[in-house]
Amino acid sequence: MSADVTSTALAGAPEATVSAGAAPGLLTVEPVDPDRDAAVVQSWLAHPASSWWEMGQLDVVEVRDYLTGVQADPAQAAWLGRRDGEPCFLAETYDPSAVLLTDVWAAEPGDVGMHLLVAPAPAGGRVHGLTSAVMRAVVEHCRDALGARRIVVEPDVRNTAVQAKNAEVGFRALRAVDVDGKRALLSVLETDRIGVSDDDEPAAHLRPEHLEPAERHLVAKAIAEFTHERMIAPTQEGDGWRLDAGDSTYRFRARQHVLEHWAIDETSLTRTRGGAPVALSAQDLVLELRDVLGIPDELLGTYLEEIASTLASAAAKHRRGGPSAAQLARGRSDGGVAGATASFQDVESAMTEGHPAFVAANGRIGFGLDEYRAFAPESGGRFRYRWLAARRAHTHLALAADRTEQAHWESELSETVVAGFRSTLERRGLDPDDYVWIPVHPWQWQHRIAVTFAPDLGRQDLVDLGEGPDEYQPQQSIRTAFNRTDPTRSYVKTALAVQNMGFLRGMSPAYMRNTPAVNDWVASIVAADPTLASVGFSVLREHAAIGYTGDAYHRVDVSSPQRKMLAALWRESPIPRLAEGERLLTMAALLHRDASGDAVVSALIEESGLPAAAWVRRWLDAYLLPVVHCLTVHDLVFMPHGENLVLVVRDGAVVRAVMKDIGEEAAVLGRHDDRPVPADIDRIVHPVSDDEAALAVFTDVFDGVLRFVAAILDDDGVLPEGRFWEVVGECIDAHAAAHPDRRRPLDLRVPTFEHSCLNRLQLRNTLSMVDLADQSASLIRAGAMANPIGR
Incomplete structure (x- = not known):
């Protein structure tokens, strides 16, 4: 059974009636x-x-x-509901x-869940x-007879x-959820607000009850x-801080x-001005600290707008709610690929924090x-990509060594879809073989491509092919x-x-040219390493990656x-790599607390039944050890923050980790002669000193991930x-002991390391906080930080 909170009257039939224009009558509810x-219920269910x-x-x-x-x-x-004594509706x-x-x-x-079925209309009119009266009667029955504080439905x-x-x-x-084999719109009614309809407000999340917690x-x-x-x-003041x-x-x-x-106790946070209480405001705090933060005058408005948008997002998440930490840790109760996929995407859409360090x-x-x-991503919605045909002469499709163009399209698009693309071009008198296909985000099509690339569309160097058939779910990394x-x-x-977060989220066609080659090389290093x-x-x-350069901007x-407006790539899915009983979650989940303040990482440890230190060591062996190994043995670094790691979990314990966004x-931090890489x-290759190389662990892992999990x-x-x-130190020591001949024998147990700061980067340049071609030169330090595993 996959019942909606629905009614036959709403699903296509006229409302249940006795005579046209009659009053709803007396409605009663009984077991x-x-x-x-x-028999009567079966007759209702059999109605189309x-x-x-x-x-x-x-x-x-x-029945x-x-x-x-x-x-x-x-x-x-x-x-069973009756109207003037006659069967009229079924509620569950x-x-x-x-x-x-x-x-x-x-x-x-x-909490009470509810389903509703209103009888088909008789011939009388x-x-x-x-139907409105029936709905009201049922929710009041839930409140009055069942003591419901909240009623939840999933049409x-x-x-x-x-x-x-x-x-x-x-x-x-x-929010939209996967439940009982359908895509459902999870909805809730607080029974003290029966009859108060406010869902027609597009910005209902910006009411005080949602914005105040976001501000706090x-x-x-x-x-x-x-x-x-x-x-x-x-400064310390009594048992608190000022x-x-x-x-x-x-x-x-x-x-x-x-x-x-x-770790600030948010409930204790107050603000006063002249001794009088004042509402908390993140934008006000930025303005009050403006001189200290050092935001350039010309970029202050951009940063304040990003603060405002972050607040709006947080308020919407507060209103939307989400699964509990225990549910996220447990995963879906249904097995197989469908259950693993739904569980993985439940976690993706449940994240509320964004980057843990950036304000x-x-x-x-x-x-x-x-x-x-x-x-x-937190909307849990689905969308379809817009597809363009791009003239080959102005487009570069780069493929991994084991992937041909034909095999690529066969794996990503059905034969019917490709035939439709070709037919569209042929109807325009164009040769399909002169074109290649590019997926475009619907927002990008509406706001950028159809405007910024209007001449290219007019020349038919770009041709709109319409939406593809596959549905996609947005990920935390907003472009994916x-x-x-x-x-x-x-x-x-x-x-x-x-x-x-400090960048316009374009993609460079120039970078796309060798992205698959970079991935092939990195994957070959990883696959050949026994550790x-x-x-x-x-x-x-x-x-696979593609970029269009036929525009005037190039x-x-x-x-x-504008040179980064039209490019795309395809990344392998982790789903085919799962074994029976395994499931996936983004590592960002380890830093997530649910609406009740419960932490996913604590729930995972409880789910596993392992001692906490043993659970942490398994996670570190799957995550920290590979990061350290790649750095010290191969001079190879990634961006190992929570969104870029996918954890494979079995029975609550981490069994391995998968890195993405390669x-x-x-980057390779050694010289060419130390670590040869293919010329293309x-x-x-970005050679740096040992001290700076170590920041790939100290800043990106210790400060960017572990300090949050340790505190939780x-x-x-x-x-x-x-x-x-x-336990972190034990993991580091075990790796060093097992690899005495490592290429770059960094001492990760030094007493201090340079404190490289992230918010300072964004505050310095809110539009482009890092030069991707020379990230080393972009770093901002704030003295030395005591190493928590330092000798």
């Missing part, structure tokens, strides 16, 4: 009697308008057995912590307002009629990270951890309200999407000219954002941070 009611319930094929006996099963289950109940209620929504809804005491995302009816009685849509969290994060980067220095900023004074309680990490971490300047709902129609197909990453093989470490290759040797992030990929486990009472860092 279903399967023997008595099976009840197709959403997917039970129209059942006969009376089967009676189904209702008997529901009534026998202590977590479910079925109710259930405990969402035990039935149907166990993987996607963080149930609390007082429709009763105006009956099919395609059933827009019932969604409107839900909104009318006060349900608010939260971002102000706390800003104080913590600006303090960590030594731009501000709170920060004077401009005319405002901030007071709060906090726990200080190693690596100068501050302005969710800018996405350029997205409107509708586009945020469609394309932000996961194929939900066929999860074994590649991720697709495309240029997306929104301003986000990496022993811990199961692997990379997801970007095995006919002049002047760098501009082409733009991988020498752009990845310490604050949760799961593992003292002293013991956490002992």
